[in-house]
Every structure is written in structure tokens, then in C-alpha cells.
Amino acid sequence: MTPSELQAAAAEFEARGFWIARGLLCAEEAALLQRIARRDRELAAQAYARADGEGRSARLVVVNTLPRDTIYAALARSEKLVRPVERFLGGEVYHYHHKMILKEARSGGAWNWHQDYGYWYENGCLFPWMASCMIAVDRGTRENGCLQALEGSQRMGRIDHVRQGNQTSADPERVERIEQRCPRVYCELEPGDALFFHCNLLHRSDRNDSGEPRRALICCYNSARNDPYKKHHHPNYSPLDVWPHERVMQVGEAQWRRLNAAGTAAQG
Numbered sequence: 001m002t003p004s005e006l007q008a009a010a011a012e013f014e015a016r017g018f019w020i021a022r023g024l025l026c027a028e029e030a031a032l033l034q035r036i037a038r039r040d041r042e043l044a045a046q047a048y049a050r051a052d053g054e055g056r057s058a059r060l061v062v063v064n065t066l067p068r069d070t071i072y073a074a075l076a077r078s079e080k081l082v083r084p085v086e087r088f089l090g091g092e093v094y095h096y097h098h099k100m101i102l103k104e105a106r107s108g109g110a111w112n113w114h115q116d117y118g119y120w121y122e123n124g125c126l127f128p129w130m131a132s133c134m135i136a137v138d139r140g141t142r143e144n145g146c147l148q149a150l151e152g153s154q155r156m157g158r159i160d161h162v163r164q165g166n167q168t169s170a171d172p173e174r175v176e177r178i179e180q181r182c183p184r185v186y187c188e189l190e191p192g193d194a195l196f197f198h199c200n201l202l203h204r205s206d207r208n209d210s211g212e213p214r215r216a217l218i219c220c221y222n223s224a225r226n227d228p229y230k231k232h233h234h235p236n237y238s239p240l241d242v243w244p245h246e247r248v249m250q251v252g253e254a255q256w257r258r259l260n261a262a263g264t265a266a267q268g
């Protein structure tokens with residue numbers, strides 16, 4: 001990315017609360033990520049459900065560490081994700097966690113309107129100097145429950161959240177009013193597209209009634225100068241070893257070989 005492209009991206013992130021990098025992963029990287037996510041039984045086995053309060057559940061896997069041998073962690077370390085986030089948040093960032101959202105065909109539940117900082121505030125993060133990058137593993141469309149955002153809503157700062165199902169949801173009365181002022185954007189993504197978004201951006205997604213799964217990898221970052229004042233389930237500050245983007249493909253190919261070898265051993 002050139003300095004002027006980065007500057008334009010930062011201006012858009014500042015104004016809208018998000019920025020979409022189309023084709024952040026090349027076709028080969030996106031296809032490898034999708035193959036791995038489909039084949040990865042260990043990942044599927046770790047998934048847990050968050051009831052959406054409407055009778056369905058959103059399933060996800062959260063990882064607080066950065067293993068050196070998964071494509072997911074390699075992406076979280078990649079300069080292609082970290083450098084823009086540093087620019088958007090104005091300084092050094094560290095890995096707060098990464099997660100795979102698994103919205104299965106015809107069953108994946110909804111996510112209610114929330115700000116990520118609605119959750120993270122409770123963890124002792126004093127400033128909203130936090131952001132995420134969602135990478136589409138599968139295509140995300142209106143039909144299969146892509147992410148929706150209220151454009152510019154990050155400018156309001158944190159609003160109160162309440163429990164709905166076992167999700168933390170933004171105060172519905174306030175959201176109703178905000179919807180009249182901040183346009184709703186359906187962030188439709190192709191595999192390998194990346195959506196960077198601010199932790200105070202209001203977002204949600206519909207349940208998946210389509211026949212297509214919708215998986216997405218979300219890498220979450222906190223600013224180094226925003227080390228949480230209390231210990232909790234996500235990590236405190238430690239320096240992030242940022243990798244050249246080429247390592248994503250190397251780590252992914254090795255992971256794919258391991259998954260295949262394990263599959264062959266299981267069959268044999």
C-alpha cells in the first residue's frame with residue numbers, strides 16, 4: 001500500500017468507522033484459507049455457541065494466543081493487517097485475540113447490535129483505541145448474514161449495553177434512534193476481502209437462512225498504550241512480532257499438509 005492509499009484509508013476509517021480492503025488476500029491465499037477452515041476439525045471442535053435471544057446461536061472459536069503454525073495466527077501477525085490498524089489507532093498495537101465466526105448454512109444465528117467496546121470496556125481497557133479486521137473466509141452476502149454497520153456510529157463513543165440471550169447488546173431504545181441518523185451498510189465481502197472496523201462501530205448480522213456457510217476470521221487489536229488495568233480472559237500488552245505477509249502462504253501450506261496427513265492417517 002502506498003502512503004497516499006494508506007492516508008485515504010485512514011480518512012475513511014475515521015469518518016465511517018470502517019474501511020474495506022478489497023482483495024487483501026490474493027486468490028491463492030483466500031482459497032487456501034477457505035480449504036483449511038473447512039478441513040480443520042480441531043477448530044470446529046473448539047467452537048462454542050452464543051445464543052442470539054431468538055432461538056438460534058452464533059458459533060465461534062476465540063484464540064488468545066498466537067501459535068506459529070496456523071494460518072489464522074499468521075494472518076493476525078501479517079503486516080498487511082497490522083500496519084493499517086497501527087495507522088488507524090495512531091501507534092503500536094498488540095494482538096488482543098482472534099476468532100473464527102462459524103455461521104453454518106440454514107442454522108447460524110444472528111448477532112445483535114453491539115459495539116465491541118461494549119464488551120471490552122468491561123475488561124479494563126480504558127480507552128477505545130481498539131480495532132478489528134474481519135477477513136471473509138466464505139463470501140459474505142445479505143442472504144447468508146453478512147456484517148451490517150451503522151456508518152459513523154463510532155463517533156458517539158461507547159453506549160450502554162444489556163444482556164440479550166448470552167450476547168451483550170447495545171441499548172435497543174438508543175439503537176432505534178441512531179438508525180435514523182447513521183445509514184446502515186451491508187458489508188458484503190468476497191473471500192479474501194478485509195473489513196477493518198473501529199471498536200465503537202455499531203454492528204450486527206442476520207441469521208443465516210441460506211444454503212451457504214458464512215465463515216469469517218476476525219483479528220482484534222488493542223493499542224500498546226491501552227494496556228488493560230485488570231487481568232481477564234484476553235491478554236495484556238506484549239510486543240507483537242509482525243510478519244511479512246509472505247509467511248501467511250508458507251504457514252498455511254504447512255498446515256494444509258498436516259491436516260491432510262492427519263486425515264489420511266485417520267482413514268487408514
Ligand SMILES: O=C(O)CCC(=O)C(=O)O
Pocket residue numbers: 101111116145146147203204205216218
Ligand atoms: O460475524 C458476525 O456476524 C459478527 C461477529 C461480531 O460482531 C463479533 O464477533 O463481535
